[in-house]
Amino acid sequence: MTITDSRPARSRPPLGLGSSLTAAYYGLGLAGLIVAEVGLVLVLLGWVLLAVAAIASVPVGPGDGHQRILLLLLFLTAGLAIGRFFVSPVLLALRQLAGLTRRLAGEWCGVPIAESYQPPPADPAQLPYTARLRWLLTDAATWRDLRWVVVNVLVGWILAAASAALIVVGGVAFLVPVVSRAIPPPAFPGNTKPVLAVIGCAMVVTGVAAAPWLLRGYGLLAARILAPSGQAELVSRVRHLSQTRSEALDTGAAEIRRIERDLHDGAQARLVAMGMTLDAAGQIIDTNPDAARALLAEARDSSVKALAELRALVRGIHPPVLADRGLTDAVQALTLDTPMRIHLASDLYGRPPAPVESAAYFAVSELLANVSKHAEARETWIDIRYTDGMLRIGVTDNGHGGADPARGSGLRGIERRLASFDGILAISSPPGGPTAVTMEIPCELSLPKTSSS
């Protein structure tokens, strides 16, 4: 198992006029975000500023220094008393903005940044105020967000807005002397029309050329400040692993208990009955051959039933086709047993590790069962793909939608089982349909087994 690498990629940003202009435009967007961040921080610090402003505006005569300090303290206390209620909403809003920055850094700057907030001890809305505050303030990620605002105000905005500014100012410098007849008065020797045009032109060219690099630089800067430190990443990874491990163990234990119960009540009981029937038949075979024959037939029926139960059990543990042929054929076999029109597409050439294969199979099986139970769908599409170390399975139906993972335990169960493999499940099911479920499991493929026949 590898730790997800959130370090920025070192590739060159896309170059070209179009992408440069887009980059400059994106830079402006990010600069807009900075304004919003500063606004939030002002709300946080507003009460301090207000206090200072209030003191400054109070008309006091000379020699009233003590009075002024007293007033300052009074206002500060009042400010603290009121301001503390702003702290957690502002920090949470700041989180949203930082989250947006992270996302945009990935989408626009090509520098994806991982998120690592501490999970709240309970539903944040239900938390008492001080507990919520403690949760927020003890999180290193909160302080990273605040640090980011400071860095943004100091350096970030230059990187974000520089290219757009260069292009606009340069453009104006180039166009104004060309368009307007009025030449600005020479402030320094050589400040004439052609010189201004050349300077403007150079600014535009510089702005366009630098835009992708500046945008990438902004992304790298954001990653430097906002990305979780190696340790924080490890901590969140360990938390995830221990949680999924204990869930996997629980599921495994429950499964073994179910199998034990099934064997105990099913095949085992039938074998006992069979033994007794055979014994009885042996005792009367000389005195009453007809009755003995009937008992033997009964024993045979018992053995057929025991076999059928064992077969059903094996299917539930590990379906034979899955073992024989792998995921695609096992899903195909599943579709043959489902009374619904199912289109299966797969480009799976190797085989995922057996546990992944099994989890994926049972996930598809459960989803299909859901579709035929709830969706009233006429058709279902299953799509199995493997690209870049990721097994992707899509199950889409044209039923009436409205599937809610929070309501049904089935989807939650699949999600939990996939989580043991760092897999995820995404569902889109608007009322009226269609329902699309996508699963992703990172895994390696082994080469297909060569047939020996």
Next chain:
Amino acid sequence: MRVVIAEDLFLLRDGLTRMLQAHGLEITSAVDNGADLLAAVAKDRPDVAIVDVRLPPTFTDEGIRAALAARREVPGLPVLVLSQYVEQLYARELLASGGGGIGYLLKDRVFDSAQFVDAVRRVAGGGTAMDPEVIARLLARNTGNVNVGALSPREREVLALMAEGRSNVAIAQRMVITERAVAKHTASIFLKLDLQPSDDDNRRVLAVLAYLEG
């Protein structure tokens, strides 16, 4: 009738051999893997080969692949595949090899030796022997089909037995009705499912199976 058996578990191989011999069949070879099966089939030219699905070395679907390979080498070789479980996927692959003479049964069916030997003879004669469980699942899959829904319970029963590969005589015996009644039912089934009626038992089975697989 000359039979080749491929089954890796000694107990089952021995049991099958003895049971078939008791019914007067001749076992020319009893092997325990796919490669030996191909050699035995080429050498003995049997009337039918009985093959277990799981064979060494992979213990997966070797038997299916060996059976199909044997049919490629000896075209028209009747093959009866035995398995601990039945899968429509495999049934379909076996049927797709074409030409009849295909059987696919659960191992449990050997408990009823008379019926089992009957199935072996049917396959050897170029007929079909599909396991009732395969058929039951095929029918379950067609529950939404209006044409199948239009069949009477009696007709459904006849359809299932027909799909297993049984002749009218066998169906009549099984259902304790006259052969004429069976013929009436089959005619009605073919009409309702909109299939070409056929007197040839095997072509009839394949048509029904193809219809149910949709």
